[in-house]
Amino acid sequence: MEKFALSVTGYDGLFRMLSKLVGYGVVLGSSIVKLPQIFVIWKARSVAGISFAMFYLESLGYLVNFGYNYHLQLPFSTWGENLFLMVQDFVILAFLYRYTTGFSARFWACFSSLLAAVVLIIGGCVPASVMSILEAGSIVIFASSKLAQVTNNYRLKSTGKLALTTFGLSFLGSVARVFTTVQELSDVGLLLAAAWINSILNGVITFQILVYGDQLRSGALETSGKEYS
Incomplete structure (x- = not known):
């Protein structure tokens, strides 16, 4: 019986060590995962088919997750990707404005x-109780962000300038995050739900890119740009 208990403990330790390695792998990968998307936009000088709502809401969701985990002092390996993904989303948002309305008053607003929210959250100006509410709301934020792009893709029957590499790797990373969340955290309710939703919707968008591709119809670029105006 004691031998069995030691064996179980050994496997548990192995899974935790594996989870830690996978977690840091996700964080490291996230630091470059959106670079293919940024490159595709820069090369094409176009944001055709890309939903502004997805990247704006995503950046808010990453900001909330970053602040929530940062203040709870949870292991960096379980949430560090939020910081890198948020910064890359900011860059993509700048491109979205650059190739649609330009750097208008709406861009600066x-x-x-977003920057004011970053300062307030990192500076500890947001109470823990409010952060918990925001974290619960981040599940809706992430779901809404991806659903906006899924709907846009279905309506246009095209994924425009969305990068397959970025969303394929995002899908794999979010699946890996489900594993690390279960292994490393004791209170996994909200964080696990967010990881599952991200996994499913990243998978749907990846599938849409494979099925539709960049096949924008005539006039679709103008239609997809209406949300910027």
Whole structure:
């Protein structure tokens, strides 16, 4: 019986060590995962088919997750990707404005609000109780962000300038995050739900890219740009 208990403990330790390695792998991968998307937009000088709502809401979700985990002092390996993904989303948002309305007053209002939120959260100006509510809301934020792009893809029957590499790796990373969340955290309710939703919807968008590709119909670029105006 004692031998069996030691064996179970050994396997548990092995899974935890594996989870830690996978977690840091996700964090490391996230630091470059959106670079293919940024490159595709820069090369094409176009954001055709890309939903502004997805990247704006995503950046808010990453910001909330970053702040929540940062203040709870949870292991960096379980949430560090939020910081890198948020910064890359900011860059993509800048491109979205650059190739649609330009750096207008709306652009500066958008970025000012995001940067102000970053300062308030990192500075500890947001109470823990409020952060918990925001973390619960981040599940809706992430789901809404991806559903906006899924709907846009279905309506246009095209994924425009969405990068397969970025969303394929995002799908794999979010699946890996489900594993690390279960292994490393004791209270996994909200974080696990967010990881599952991210996995499913990243998978759907990856599938849409494979099925539709960049096949924008005539006039679709103007239609997809209406949300910026």
